[in-house]
Amino acid sequence: MNISESESKQNLRFQSSHNSNDETIITAFAQQHRLHTFRDTDGTTVIRGRDGCQLYEYSDSELGLLVSSETNDPRPRRWTAIRKKCLAVGMILRQNGDDEGALSFDPNNRQQSRLAIKIAGARPKRQLSPEHRAKLLAVGFQKRVNPTLKGVSSDKKPLETVG
Numbered sequence: 001m002n003i004s005e006s007e008s009k010q011n012l013r014f015q016s017s018h019n020s021n022d023e024t025i026i027t028a029f030a031q032q033h034r035l036h037t038f039r040d041t042d043g044t045t046v047i048r049g050r051d052g053c054q055l056y057e058y059s060d061s062e063l064g065l066l067v068s069s070e071t072n073d074p075r076p077r078r079w080t081a082i083r084k085k086c087l088a089v090g091m092i093l094r095q096n097g098d099d100e101g102a103l104s105f106d107p108n109n110r111q112q113s114r115l116a117i118k119i120a121g122a123r124p125k126r127q128l129s130p131e132h133r134a135k136l137l138a139v140g141f142q143k144r145v146n147p148t149l150k151g152v153s154s155d156k157k158p159l160e161t162v163g
Helices: 003-019 025-032 076-088 110-120 130-139
Strands: 045-048 054-057 063-067 092-096 101-105
Touching (some): 063 076, 076 110, 101 110
Antiparallel strands (some): 045 054
């Protein structure tokens, strides 16, 4: 299979998943690249990275890369280097500040997607090997059915001291 065939299959995957009501292009992108999604304060779904960077849904066919600095120390050289790399692979500059900015990219373009994930610092979800999973099951670890702590949100005291 050549590159154009694999890109067209990837395009179909994003288009078909975007047409469903419960799944957006950002969630399809996150599933394909094994990334965690989070709800931002305004309710949008984002993929958080390091140092204030995040990936978000820019439009129906594009994702956005937000590069900002969380520290009070401005780093304009960092933004300049990131901007040059992104523009070199064909990303579109949407906002350009002194030490922060935003770019949009095509999630079907492998080179742009990989660079955006790398710049954002988004880490993929860990996957257990079958051998490691078998060892954990043999020891007694099981997948959590209810991931919340019991007793913390109830009327009972979560911790009682013995006196």
